Amino acid sequence: xxxxxxxxxxxxxxxxxxxxxxxxxxxxxxxxxxxxxxxxxxxxxxxxxxxxxxxxxxxxxxxxxxxxxxxxxxxxxxxxxxxxxxxxxxxxxxxxxxxxxxxxxxxxxxxxxxxxxxxxxxxxxxxxxxxxxxxxxxxxxxxxxxxxxxxxxxxxxxxxxxxxxxxxxxxxxxxxxxxxxxxxxxxxxxxxxxxxxxxxxxxxxxxxxxxxxxxxxxxxxxxxxxxxxxxxxxxxxxxxxxxxxxxxxxxxxxxxxxxxxxxxxxxxxxxxxxxxxxxxxxxxxxxxxxxxxxxxxxxxxxxxxxxxxxxxxxxxxxxxxxxxxxxxxxxxxxxxxxxxxxxxxxxxxxxxxxxxxxxxxxxxxxxxxxxxxxxxxxxxxxxxxxxxxxxxxxxxxxxxxxxxxxxxxxxxxxxxxxxxxxxxxxxxxxxxxxxxxxxxxxxxxxxxxxxxxxxxxxxxxxxxxxxxxxxxxxxxxxxxxxxxxxxxxxxxxxxxxxxxxxxxxxxxxxxxxxxxxxxxxxxxxxxxxxxxxxxxxxxxxxxxxxxxxxxxxxxxxxxxxxxxxxxxxxxxxxxxxxxxxxxxxxxxxxxxxxxxxxxxxxxxxxxxxxxxxxxxxxxxxxxxxxxxxxxxxxxxxxxxxxxxxxxxxxxxxxxxxxxxxxxxxxxxxxxxxxxxxxxxxxxxxxxxxxxxxxxxxxxxxxxxxxxxxxxxxxxxxxxxxxxxxxxxxxxxxxxxxxxxxxxx
Numbered sequence: 211x212x213x214x215x216x217x218x219x220x221x222x223x224x225x226x227x228x229x230x231x232x233x234x235x236x237x238x239x240x241x242x243x244x245x246x247x248x249x250x251x252x253x254x255x256x257x258x259x260x261x262x263x264x265x266x267x268x269x270x271x272x273x274x275x276x277x278x279x280x281x282x283x284x285x286x287x288x289x290x291x292x293x294x295x296x297x298x299x300x301x302x303x304x305x306x307x308x309x310x311x312x313x314x315x316x317x318x319x320x321x322x323x324x325x326x327x328x329x330x331x332x333x334x335x336x337x338x339x340x341x342x343x344x345x346x347x348x349x350x351x352x353x354x355x356x357x358x359x360x361x362x363x364x365x366x367x368x369x370x371x372x373x374x375x376x377x378x379x380x381x382x383x384x385x386x387x388x389x390x391x392x393x394x395x396x397x398x399x400x401x402x403x404x405x406x407x408x409x410x411x412x413x414x415x416x417x418x419x420x421x422x423x424x425x426x427x428x429x430x431x432x433x434x435x436x437x438x439x440x441x442x443x444x445x446x447x448x449x450x451x452x453x454x455x456x457x458x459x460x461x462x463x464x465x466x467x468x469x470x471x472x473x474x475x476x477x478x479x480x481x482x483x484x485x486x487x488x489x490x491x492x493x494x495x496x497x498x499x500x501x502x503x504x505x506x507x508x509x510x511x512x513x514x515x516x517x518x519x520x521x522x523x524x525x526x527x528x529x530x531x532x533x534x535x536x537x538x539x540x541x542x543x544x545x546x547x548x549x550x551x552x553x554x555x556x557x558x559x560x561x562x563x564x565x566x567x568x569x570x571x572x573x574x575x576x577x578x579x580x581x582x583x584x585x586x587x588x589x590x591x592x593x594x595x596x597x598x599x600x601x602x603x604x605x606x607x608x609x610x611x612x613x614x615x616x617x618x619x620x621x622x623x624x625x626x627x628x629x630x631x632x633x634x635x636x637x638x639x640x641x642x643x644x645x646x647x648x649x650x651x652x653x654x655x656x657x658x659x660x661x662x663x664x665x666x667x668x669x670x671x672x673x674x675x676x677x678x679x680x681x682x683x684x685x686x687x688x689x690x691x692x693x694x695x696x697x698x699x700x701x702x703x704x705x706x707x708x709x710x711x712x713x714x715x716x717x718x719x720x721x722x723x724x725x726x727x728x729x730x731x732x733x734x735x736x737x738x739x740x741x742x743x744x745x746x747x748x749x750x751x752x753x754x755x756x757x758x759x760x761x762x763x764x765x766x767x768x769x770x771x772x773x774x775x776x777x778x779x780x781x782x783x784x785x786x787x788x789x790x791x792x793x794x795x796x797x798x799x800x801x802x803x804x805x806x807x808x809x810x811x812x813x814x815x816x817x818x819x820x821x822x823x824x825x826x827x828x829x830x831x832x833x834x835x836x837x838x839x840x841x842x843x844x845x846x847x848x849x850x851x852x853x854x855x856x857x858x859x860x861x862x863x864x865x866x867x868x869x870x871x872x873x874x875x876x877x878x879x880x881x882x883x884x885x886x887x888x889x890x891x892x893x894x895x896x897x898x899x900x901x902x903x904x905x906x907x908x909x910x911x912x913x914x915x916x917x918x919x920x921x922x923x924x925x926x927x928x929x930x931x932x933x934x935x936x937x938x939x940x941x942x943x944x945x946x947x948x949x950x951x952x953x954x
Contacts, residue, residue, distance in 0.1 A: 252406075252487040253604040254334070255511045255536040258570035259593045260292040261285055261577075262540075263324075264338065265299020268548045269577050272375035274314040278327035280580045286331050288579065288586055289593035293333055294408055294572065295324045297398055298340030300376055301349070306397055308390040310349045325403050334405035336489065337398050341391075341409040342416040344370060344378035351379060357387035359418060360425040363443055368419045373544075380417050383472055384428030384465070395476055399483040407480055408513070411491040412505050414462075414469040421447070421458055429465070436464050470504050477508040489538070491515050495526050496618055498535075499658065511536035513572065517543035519886045520563055524863065525644050527569035529616050529656040531608055532667075538570040541589075543889065551578045554588050555942070556892035559881045561592040562943045566865045566876030568608055571596075592943070599919055602947065606867035606874060611653040611853050612844060613671040614644045615662065617679050621713035624680055624705065626778050628746035634778040634826040639678035639704060642829030646840040647675075648863050649832075651856040662686040665693070673699040673848050676721075677825040680709040687720050694724060695813030699847030704780055704823040725819035726788035726810040730781050739803055743796055745776040745822070752797040753779075755806045755822060755839075764791050764809055764846050773797075774839055776806070777827035784808055794821065809846065816847040834860075851906065858901040862940065871911070871950040875903060878943050895942055903935045903946065911950040919945035 261281070269275035285293065295303075302309035303320035325335050344350075350358040350367055358367040359380035367379035381387045398404065415422040423429075423441050433441055441461050442454035450458070477488055487510035492498050494516050498506070512535055514526055523539060530537035541560045542553055561571045571593075579586055596603065618637045625635035647654035659679075661667045663686060668674070674693060676682075682690070687707065694700050707720030708729065718728055732740050745753045755774040757765050776794055784790050784805050792807035808819045820843070828836040837860075845852065854875065856864050861880040866873060881892035907913060913933065916926060920943060925936040935946060 250605070251485075252510055252536065255406075255487060255489075255538070255570055256568055257565070257596050257600045257603050258292045258334075258538060258572075259290045259596060260294055260336075260538060260570060260572035261290050262572050262574050263293060263295045263577060264575075265296035265301065265303055265340075266373040267299075267544075267575065268374075270296070270303065270312065270320070271300050271373070274312050274318075276320055276323075276577075277580070278320070278323040281324070281577065282327040282331055282333060284576075284580045285328070285333055288590040289597045290573070290576075290589075291333055291597070292336060292405070292570075293324060293328055294336045294338055295321060296338040296340070297321055297394065298338070298343070298345075300346040300372075300378065302394075304394075304398070306401075307394045308354065309394065310346065310353045321398070321402060329403060335403070336406040336408050337402070337404055338408045338410065339391075339395055339398065341411070341490075342381065342383060342413060343410055344368075344372070344380045344417050347377040347379045349379075350381060354387075354390070357381045357385050357390065358426070359385075360429075361419070361423075362445075363425045365425070368417060370417060378417075382424045382426050382429065383414070383469060384424065384432055385426050388472060392476065392479065396479060396483070399480045399486075404484070404486065406487040406489055406511075409476075409488070409490040411493060411497075412469075412473055414466050421450070423458060423461060424465075429461075432468070433461050433464055437461075466502075470502065473505055473508060487511055487536075489513060492530075492537075494518070495529050495616060495656075495658075498530070498533075499616075499618065511538065513537070514539040515543075516540070517888050519888060520559065520881060520883075521645055521648065521886065522641065523560060523563050524567055524648060524865075525616070525641060525656040527564055527567040528608060528644075528654070528865075529658055531568040532610075532613070532655050532657045533660065536570070538572040539564055540574050541571050542574045544574055545889075548575050549578050550582050551575070551585055553891055554585055554893050555881050555895045556883065556890070557585075558588040558592055558942060559878060559892065559895070561589065561596075562876075562878045563863075565592070565596055565603065566867075566878055566943075566945075568606065568867065595919055595943070599945075599947075602869075602872065602874065605869040605872075607869065608655055609653055609853055609866040609868045609873075610655060610670040610672075611866075612647060612673040612675055612848075613655050613657040613661065613668075614640060614647065614675040614677065615679055616640055616644075616656050616658050619680070621680050621709045621715075623715075624709065628778075630746050632746075632827070632830040634678070634704070634823040636678050636680060638826035638829050639823055640825070642825030642827070643675050643677035643703075643840070646825060646828050646837045647844070649860040650837045650841045651854075651858065651862075651864050652841055652844060653853045653864075653866050659686075662689055665689050668693050669696070669698070671698065672850050673701065673844055675701045675844075676703070676706045677701075678704040678823055679706045681711060681713070682707045682720050683711070684720075690721065691724065691812070694815035694817060697814035697849045699815060699844075699849055700724060700812075700817045701820075701843050701847060702817065703820040703825060704778070708780070722785075724810065724812050724817045725808065726785045726817075727782040727805065727808055727819055727821070728785065730783045732781055736781070736803070739796075740781065743803065745778060753803065754795050754797060754800075755792045756795045756800060758791050758793055764789075765842060769839075769842075772835075773800075774835060775827065775831075775833060776822050777824060779804070779806075779822040782821050807843075815849065818843045818847050854903060854905040856901065856903050858898055858940075861896070862898050862901065871914075873948040873950070875905075875946040875948070876943075877901070877903075877940060877945065879940060898940045899938065901937045901940055903937070905933055905948075907931045907933060908950065910953055912953040914949040914951040915947075916949075917947050919943075919947065 492512040627633035882894035
């Protein structure tokens, strides 16, 4: 076998092993949250306004320039109420632990200084515990070499540069590092007045490179005793045999299981000392999807570290809250300029977006605000609004109307792309469905696939949206059937349920009983037409969706004769009882080619299937007509009226949160970043004029009061059970608080 083929074989084998591991992990998920989330035990997390002080960057490295009193004073001026302070970065910031401190630190205990400065001002302190994270190179090679990850037999740890100052080296949990870490955790929990504990990320092979193996005595001896084998080593990946790769996979499994025991031991230790929330870095929704449920069950709240677009931020916060998980998404992200903060409306609107869907806010690298005061207002303004309405916000839950299932897993060969630009896959489709609802002011929640395993959570929603979810287990299919049979609405698109658990395409849809179509293999004239006509570029061979006049009753007259841009599609044929009310038609002559959209009934519920991946096209092009069509689908299958109607441009997005007889309509203006790119400063925010909110008073209720979070004029008009509110002008954010009372 030549080098290229051997390398390809090794990489394919590794990917296969990882996929099998992820499938094993995902199968474990059943109750991915702690009971404390239901009791509201740590509600303050939901409205936390957090400053993040890490020990990997100024003012703690390369020089020690930290002033706790200045930090606390700045936080008070900016209405921040929680500081996440690093007990470890390149070095330890506290005394009495078996880790090296900063060369300039002397006897200073920086966590103690922070607590002394912040707690009298009502600022909560959550220490950061460096968890398996690499440490200063001098620490793991000179001061405490016994902690080191041994990257090759008799070798050194992996050496990496991080932020500024001294390089870092990797550590291993199977060394005395574990005991030193446990002592640090116990010391911080027992001896400091803290309000929570943050662990960074729980990851067994954190920053390990190559094959992610360690040759310390703890790993070699432990693996030998557990499995009777030696850990293979080669300098070059292509030199590993299939049998050796299998042994390494066995080592990874052994190490991960030992690691889970450490996670559980750490969490139990802290809870035995203090009843405080345990928080860790889930990074993003994908990490939650692939996390071991045993770790999720130990945590009380999560942090999203990576900055995303405003759309993905709304989706990610919504997803966590739908699982009853509390979440702190970063405002901004790490950058290379730690001593200045020039960000403007982007920071401000990110805070509002977090808050409106039920998340807290954590500011990355905020210490610069102690000197750099120019743009403080973009944080202090939303923080002050949250502070004023904290008690109301803490008790709210997002109102469940439509649940768009989040998914990012694509079977091999499923994703398709156009030479003209754009692609369709599971991620673009599910995000596109969420976007179509959000931009068209339809009350929406991003819900995880986990919820499909939990009928009690699923039944809270009126409509379930499956935008290209390739595989659904038998249990999930049955739960979806029960949901629709009992009156729920269902929207299904493209290749949903068309793949099996092994990622292979099936002969039939798993949801065939609901969507009432079956795949067809194009032959003869149909095959010729599908080669001739395209949905990927306009022109003489273009394809569209069009309403069927004889069966188009579900759609209003406004859709008569309208051509809707089509996109990638599945060729299907309807079953006998299916109502095809839109066809895929040719641009020249509008000749029907294939069924486009099908409506069917199942029990008390209604189902729409769209053969086209309209959601990924909407995400790509943002065509207004596509958003309007998707909104029409929602109204057609929903068993209840939409919770509200909001007339405003798509530059505003809304969310309804509720707590019994209290409703809060959040309205957040979009930023000036029209390209929706990460890290781009948003330096302009256009006000929205003449927005109108309409909603129905629930049966048996009456209006007790209507007020707004932001003082601004608005007009109120109540006719019977219909409430109409008009806002002449909305700037960055507005919220309408409605208090109901029994009408008796």
